[in-house]
Amino acid sequence: MKPLFLFCVIFTSFIPDNIFGLVGSYAKTSMVSIAFDDGNTNQYINALPILDSIGYKATFYIITKTLNESNSARMNRGQVFQLYADGQEIGSHGRNHLDLAFCWPWTIKYEIEQSKKDLHNIGIDANSFAYPDGGSNFLARYYVRQAGYANGRGTPRDGYTGVNTDQYNLCCKYVVNTTTVNEIKNWVDESKRKGYWLILLFHAVNKSESNYQFSCTRKTFKEICLYLKSKNAAVLPVGQALKRYFPASQPKNLN
Numbered sequence: 103m104k105p106l107f108l109f110c111v112i113f114t115s116f117i118p119d120n121i122f123g124l125v126g127s128y129a130k131t132s133m134v135s136i137a138f139d140d141g142n143t144n145q146y147i148n149a150l151p152i153l154d155s156i157g158y159k160a161t162f163y164i165i166t167k168t169l170n171e172s173n174s175a176r177m178n179r180g181q182v183f184q185l186y187a188d189g190q191e192i193g194s195h196g197r198n199h200l201d202l203a204f205c206w207p208w209t210i211k212y213e214i215e216q217s218k219k220d221l222h223n224i225g226i227d228a229n230s231f232a233y234p235d236g237g238s239n240f241l242a243r244y245y246v247r248q249a250g251y252a253n254g255r256g257t258p259r260d261g262y263t264g265v266n267t268d269q270y271n272l273c274c275k276y277v278v279n280t281t282t283v284n285e286i287k288n289w290v291d292e293s294k295r296k297g298y299w300l301i302l303l304f305h306a307v308n309k310s311e312s313n314y315q316f317s318c319t320r321k322t323f324k325e326i327c328l329y330l331k332s333k334n335a336a337v338l339p340v341g342q343a344l345k346r347y348f349p350a351s352q353p354k355n356l357n
């Protein structure tokens with residue numbers, strides 16, 4: 103038994119702390135991030151003015167093939183770059199919004215790498231990735247890391263990110279058209295109480311109620327932001343929140 107024990111000690115001592123993206127440091131505080139998937143134009147029209155009025159920065163995950171299309175339902179490259187220039191975070195949501203859990207390895211690699219290049223080509227350095235439809239596997243998480251992203255977000259719909267969460271499979275909570283403001287207030291309160299990082303995920307933000315499941319109203323969005331403000335919540339884009347929440351997981355040349 104003793105040689106085996108000694109072998110285990112020596113072997114594990116050579117494994118980096120976060121070899122699989124598992125973060126090992128303890129968060130001193132709770133965090134909140136506001137995230138938007140799919141690059142819908144209504145986010146720019148209806149949510150951005152509210153963010154600006156409160157001074158919040160969020161993370162917008164873009165399906166990068168839409169940067170080359172003229173599709174009024176998606177933000178154009180000028181709007182995306184404007185967000186970035188104003189200090190909002192731009193992340194990748196893949197090039198073609200494919201569920202990477204069901205793709206060939208070369209497709210997974212392409213979707214992750216090419217979308218980063220697409221954003222780079224318009225002057226944006228993307229450090230955050232959101233798996234389309236929440237689909238990821240070991241290979242997808244590996245390629246996200248290899249491509250130079252600092253984090254990847256999955257889409258478990260009822261998850262907080264905690265100190266033991268894989269930084270390449272961050273959890274979030276969906277805001278859908280049946281989610282009430284009171285529910286979200288409870289999430290905010292619980293995350294603060296337990297020291298979690300709450301990532302609130304939005305899709306469409308509409309002027310009025312919609313049958314589209316992945317939507318909320320502008321009024322709901324504003325009430326959430328005002329509640330966060332009233333609670334003095336630490337609201338940061340995903341990339342910045344990652345550094346604050348898991349400081350020990352960052353390379354030494356970052357702060």
Ligand SMILES: [Zn+2]
Binds near residue numbers: 195199234235
């Ligand atoms: Zn999506």
